[in-house]
Amino acid sequence: MMLIRPIRSSDLDDLYAMASSAGSGLTTLPADTERLAARIELSERSFAQKVPIERGNYMFALEDTEAERMVGVSAIEAQIGIDTVWYNYRVSQCVNSSREIGVHTINHTLYLTNDLTGSSEVCSLLLDKNYRTIEGPRRGTNGRLLSKCRFLFMREFPNLFSDKVIAEMRGYSNAQGQSPFWDALGRKFFHMEFTQADYLSGSGNKSFVAELMPKYPIYLAFLPQSARDVVGRVHDNTRPALEMLKREGFNHNGLVDIFDAGPIMESFVRNVRAVRESAMRQALISKHPPEEDDSGRYYLVSNCGMAHFRCVLVAAAAVKFDTVALSDEEASSLEVSMGDPLRVIPMRYTEN
């Protein structure tokens, strides 16, 4: 069974293995044992409510309970830009117009901003490639479980988070891993490869950004077409994640990553569909819960817990008007007893 639970220090090796194979583009999970261990520790302390609210960082592990192995991870950062500086480019328009000479031109500019400081962020989603189901009724379930469990958690504990939640989307790079945006802009100021800048940024020290980043707005017109084309464009591998966030009600807010120009998606927490539409049920532990069918319809079910937060998928047929029928195994994974409250949300929205 696939189970979401808070990450533990014993997951370090699995996390390191996943981070190592992820390649560039995931700045928040650099393949560095020390840093990963620190992140796990921060997460454990966050779930235990032993850190100030604004420093909370909650990491969710997807565990294959049979293999007893962590095969995926996702996280929520309570407030970004609190202990490091959070940079984005804002894509703005500037219009130059003169009646006297009859010319009206529109140019796009990139403004360096810290506008997202204080927002909550959903981030660090990684799934072992052997668990990326692409066919059958269970296609995409693991990715959705990892992504959406966070919204159930946020719905449960709104006071831990900001009003606004954002997600950084990995920007476009070609098959060789080269980012045309970086090559046209960042490289000229940082004098290093994208992967190195990416790694440094992920390792948390942003001083080098303050030291080397151009502070004045950048006119897009000065960049080559290849770079202009990818401003706000996601990496091909990130497209499914982008679509999922859009279905949750996230919008591109006009901000992009300063290194690869990947888009920032944003929503008010209360407007996220999984937050709005999640519903409460009671656990009904049953010897014969409804069998999984071929419809591909599932619900995420969480136990409403904090340090003991758990979330699993159940067949849609198990979710009734006011109960969720759980097998013994599901109930024990969720650490719930008969009659305990559960929060549920459809894995897929019906029109999708």
Added chain:
Amino acid sequence: MILIRPCRAGDLAGIEAVVNANTTLISSVPHDREKLSERIDHSRRSFEQDPDVEGGEFFLFVMEDTESGEILGTSGISMNRDRSRPFYSYRFDELIHSSPKLGVHSAVPVLYLTHELTGKSVLCGLSVRESLRDTEYFELLSRSRLLFMRQFRDLFSDEVVVEMQGVHEDKNSAFWDSLGRHFFNLDFATADYYSSIKSRTFIAEMMPQHPIYVSLLSEEAQAVIGQVDPGAEPAHRLLLREGFKASPYFDIFDGGPTLKAELDSLQSLRLAKDKQARCGQVYTGVRYLVSNQSFEDFRCSFAQITDGMGDIIRLDSTIADSLNIADGDTISYVTL
């Protein structure tokens, strides 16, 4: 005889013939007839010290062949103290982007749009018949202005500037194509033309307001920043010899350099002298630039004189007549 004098309304056709024959535009002496006529009138009012043009005075001189009445060239001085016409330049600066931890240290060149040179007198409007380019007549045109400035020193700022034409190819500028064109949506020739005939308003409206990172411009554009067009090289050399120096300021359209100098440090001002003229026949001597000391009827030309010990200097009567110098008048002169 060839001499310099303030331009007059009747010079319109003559000036037009000179500037139209020039391949490049001189923004202070426009090709447009109506605008040119306005500029000539502006100059007339400046020489008449019309209070309406105070601060924005523009003195336009012509070089005339007095025998044929032909206009051979123009040169001008703009007071540039008129707040309704801000003087635009790019100031070239370098920011140091340094990360000691990463060992990355680089100088990042940036162009800042500035009006800092507003208020400084500008030498401008230099044009000459192609055949006289690179001759001493060119020097006469350019340096006579400095004798004028020396005599009426209080009118002018302590620092003076000259904009040199940037590198052009077939009426195009690589600097413009990489920068201005994105905002003005005009080719260089049209923008340049507009800048000579329109108010500054369109520049305020169209210029990008943020500093420009030079490294993001095309390589061709980067290469011509601060470079003088080969056609303007003679004028450039002359100004350097005169004591002008390169500055951090560049033209906003073509990236050509703006030269700067302390007015009093210029050769023509340092070396010029004043003496009383004794008119008559002169048989020997060295060629000098000689001018009268009139404001409204300033004149300047070449004359052979011998600079002796006394306060009196002999000057050829014909030349004196042409320069409106009467016996006993004080004249100014400077070596070539």
